[in-house]
Amino acid sequence: MKNSKIREKIDRELSAIALSDEMKEKIRLAAGGEKKQTRKMMQTAAAVAAVMIFGGTCVYAGYSLLGITHVNDTELPALDPMKKVSAGEIPGSCDESGQIFQDYSSYDEVNELLGGILLDSPLAEENPYMQVSVQTDNKDYGIVTVENYILGDTHDYQLVSDIGRYNCESGEEYGSSISLETAYMLSSDQEAAGWNTDYLGYYEYAGSYVSEKEYKVNLIRSTTDTADSSGELCAVFVADGIQYTLKGRVTEDTMKEIVDSMTSADRAEDQITGGSENEIADSAAN
DSSP states (O other): OOHHHHHHHHHHHHTTSOOOHHHHHHHHHHTTTTSOOOHHHHHTOSOSSOEEOTTSSOEEEEEOSSSOEEETTEEOOOOSOOOBOOOOOOOSOOOTTSOEEEEESOHHHHHHHTTSOSEEOTTOOOOTTOEEEEEEOSSSEEEEEEEEEEOTTOEEEEEETTTTEEEEEOOSSOSSOEEEEEEEEOSHHHHHHOOEEEEESSEEEEEEEEOTTOOEEEEEEEGGGTTOTTOEEEEEEEETTEEEEEEEEOOHHHHHHHHHHOEEHHHHHHHHHTSOHHHHHHHHHO
């Protein structure tokens, strides 16, 4: 998606959200707004645009500064550090600012293009509602966003054509599908600049913990769902130098189970198929 289209989408979505004019202007400026950004700023940005989080009234803008995460004015505990990684290139033509925006329907396909560097979950099966987008310059950074990554027990998916996203009926455990965003660094310059993310709007820090795989995890909850135990919840962690953000309307226990399920793509596939061929052969021999 080109920057002009992103700005048009931001203006359209902001008109339906209850934020002050000052906050809306900050979001527009973070997206580029009317203030032209330099190429270097674009290269080191974690996100060129403010991104609307569908299914709620929460908005966040991400950008590279110091490697710190804030929820409004609250600085969150430090996660494991992000690091430069080696990744395959995403094919596509660069826009005028050197960015590539590509859409896919398969997380596995994108992970294969990147060389299998991303974690996956056996809870996430390829499905017809999965919407994957990649933003990268193939030089400094990349961001992979997956809508409807884990469906859980949600059902009755319907495409909302004017925004290009799906609505669904909640299940008993999942109030919504789970989305995934991964952010990775490709250069020493980006690693030196760090990775800063600001969560603006109706969010609050909900706590931190260490997962089964010893990832430091920050939990961020929507303040619009405080009376709902399965309100919108984000889990943010860094694994092998790559930052992951999982988001959905689930309880804290369910979100922790999802975080614990994240593993290398090969291991996730083995868990789906019941183990590798060698493991199956060894089992039969015994």
